[in-house]
Amino acid sequence: MGRAPCCDKANVKKGPWSPEEDTKLKDFIHKFGTGGNWIALPQKAGLRRCGKSCRLRWLNYLRPNIKHGEFSEEEDRIICTLYASIGSRWSIIAGQLHGRTDNDIKNYWNTKLKKKLIMGSIMQPKPFSPTFQTQYSQPLYKDYNSINHPQPTKSLNAIDSMLDPQNYLYNNILPILSTPSDQYSYNNYDIPVEENMLMFGNTTSSSYGKLDHVIIKQEENQEFMLHYNNEDPLFSAFLDEKETANDDDNKTRESRGMMYY
């Protein structure tokens, strides 16, 4: 037996909202608020909508001070930094961008920013603004231990993540590479390999050829290489020190605690 539906699906309208419905919802909330009960709201407001649908419409489009349209470079950098640190916690990220909604940021990331990142067009080695550093220098999560993002148990913050190649790999590179590269039309851009640099704070990674591997470079003497196998549908990759990336020596890699997926 499944979960009880939150509303009467048969008598509920779905799909895009009409201006009339928007007006009804806005007027009702302006007069009475949400009443702390979204489920009951549509009936009171005279809307044939699911309460969840009303909530989404209000939060994403109707409430005051929502910002739509172009994202600024600063917003790009904030999103990328937070994504590198905490992953796809869109509501948290939205909380740091005044007027932006989680849905907007999620869509923006999935359709544009991810591609911009892979092409290195936004990751300029510019310092963050003082405001930004002040705002985000405190740990964002104390309980970050997602099974999909095995992390040290210590608290993370955005700056730590940039300085740590392993965090960078887990949170920034792998989410991108886990999508087949042909979905980026990667090779269609016809940009010289040397220009295809990803810059991220103090960490530089560069991709070569068909994303077979990515070099993550933190300091002159600390260079790591991510090997990415395009042929493997299950996505196999491991992080290695560049100098020891010897295909004939997997045992050495394992003995050094290399990570496989």
Next chain:
DNA sequence: AAGAGAAGCAACCGCATGTAT
């Protein structure tokens, strides 16, 4: 000009979490 495919984005779905009892 028209059709096909890609991109953008609003909205839905189902699960996780929070809260009241």
Next chain:
DNA sequence: TATACATGCGGTTGCTTCTCT
């Protein structure tokens, strides 16, 4: 403590618009 229910969230879908041929 257990249960029921509302809310919040992230992943995904599918419609619309744009771009290319």
